[in-house]
Amino acid sequence: MSSNEPTSQTDSEADEELNDEIEELSFGDNVTIPKNKRRKTVLFTFLTILITLAVLAVGGGLWWMWQYHWRTLTISVDGANYSARAGTTVADFLRAHNTFDRAPGRLLSVNNKVLEKTGGNPATVNIDGSAVPHEQWADTRLDRDATMTVTPGTDRIEEHTVEKASVPFPTDINLNNGPIQIVTQQGEDGVQEVWHGKKSGETAKKTMLKKAKALVVKSYSPRPDGKKVIALTFDDGPSQYTGKILDILKKNSVKATFFELGEQSLEMPDADARIVKEGHQLASHSVSHPYLPKMSRDAMREEITTSFADIKKASGTETRTFRAPYGAFGVEQWKEAADLIDKNALWDIDTTDWAQPGVKEIRKQVVGNAHNGAIALMHSGGGDRSETVKALPDIIKDLKKAGYSFVTVDELCDMAGLPAAAQPN
Numbered sequence: 324m325s326s327n328e329p330t331s332q333t334d335s336e337a338d339e340e341l342n343d344e345i346e347e348l349s350f351g352d353n354v355t356i357p358k359n360k361r362r363k364t365v366l367f368t369f370l371t372i373l374i375t376l377a378v379l380a381v382g383g384g385l386w387w388m389w390q391y392h393w394r395t396l397t398i399s400v401d402g403a404n405y406s407a408r409a410g411t412t413v414a415d416f417l418r419a420h421n422t423f424d425r426a427p428g429r430l431l432s433v434n435n436k437v438l439e440k441t442g443g444n445p446a447t448v449n450i451d452g453s454a455v456p457h458e459q460w461a462d463t464r465l466d467r468d469a470t471m472t473v474t475p476g477t478d479r480i481e482e483h484t485v486e487k488a489s490v491p492f493p494t495d496i497n498l499n500n501g502p503i504q505i506v507t508q509q510g511e512d513g514v515q516e517v518w519h520g521k522k523s524g525e526t527a528k529k530t531m532l533k534k535a536k537a538l539v540v541k542s543y544s545p546r547p548d549g550k551k552v553i554a555l556t557f558d559d560g561p562s563q564y565t566g567k568i569l570d571i572l573k574k575n576s577v578k579a580t581f582f583e584l585g586e587q588s589l590e591m592p593d594a595d596a597r598i599v600k601e602g603h604q605l606a607s608h609s610v611s612h613p614y615l616p617k618m619s620r621d622a623m624r625e626e627i628t629t630s631f632a633d634i635k636k637a638s639g640t641e642t643r644t645f646r647a648p649y650g651a652f653g654v655e656q657w658k659e660a661a662d663l664i665d666k667n668a669l670w671d672i673d674t675t676d677w678a679q680p681g682v683k684e685i686r687k688q689v690v691g692n693a694h695n696g697a698i699a700l701m702h703s704g705g706g707d708r709s710e711t712v713k714a715l716p717d718i719i720k721d722l723k724k725a726g727y728s729f730v731t732v733d734e735l736c737d738m739a740g741l742p743a744a745a746q747p748n
Contacts, residue, residue: 399470414460427476432523443479483518492535501544502669510538545739546696555579561594562704577729582608582646585633592637604731606644620659665744670700676711685714690721
């Protein structure tokens, strides 16, 4: 066989080719769609969905644009209707209409002076009854027909700091009605809110957080009803004359009041102890007899408190009854020391025995000026008191003959119904 001659297939190879063709064309039990046709079906479905979504997206977008941008809204303000595109912000709507001439408030100082004519709170906006805060105007969009209310702005106080300041208590002090001065109400400072403006630099007193309570001191001339009493008082002791005076008082069953100097009490504690033991009243006349109005507040307060402490140390007696040296205890002294004393007990009969006017003159001053509720001033120390010692027996004799009874200063105040002293808080 020549080389150009076609090669013949064997019988077995021909059979295999025939079987392959028969198998590929066989449908078997199920009909199978050809692969190319299946791909076309999937692609068609995908395109259909894609087109549907595109149509929906475009339709939705057109609807959204209409609803929130293209649609014309009607906004009613003050009964007049205004047009606005949907989606317009409240800020743009107001700007387009000059905020309907609703000006902002003024910026005021803490004392209500105008700092800026338009620096206060902006106008307020309500849409269908709901407030739209100023800070939300730029973010709030109009999306429906509505009724808008625009109200002018209000004034605003400048930024400020706040402090609580003490308010000194006022006084109601009357020292002209008699020798007994009693604090009937203790003064209490008030508390007030004070503003300090950051822009203006001004200071303004504002709310009273606690009302100040006045210091009230009243003076009295004690006159016990249906009585005839007198109070004998002795200043500047104790001294070498105190024992002699006590002997006379004891002999005549007379009670008296001794206004002692603290430094003297510490030197002669036995004398003060005897005064208390025999039923007399012991009170303070300061430590060293200074002129109180010339002292500083702190020095005066120390003088008074030390005098009370000295008397207690000497006699064991606590007292808040005081007699100011020279009687010098005015409004300022009460303001500075009302929490230390209950009463300042002065006098309405002055014997001037300190000047040694003579026994008869001392006797004359007491007996001649005696009256119900009188307080007679004499001295048991501070110098030569021999004239006082000599005059005292006849003074007592004459007063008893005139029907007088003898009481201490505190007893006199109680009998006359004078008010108890107000105590400090």
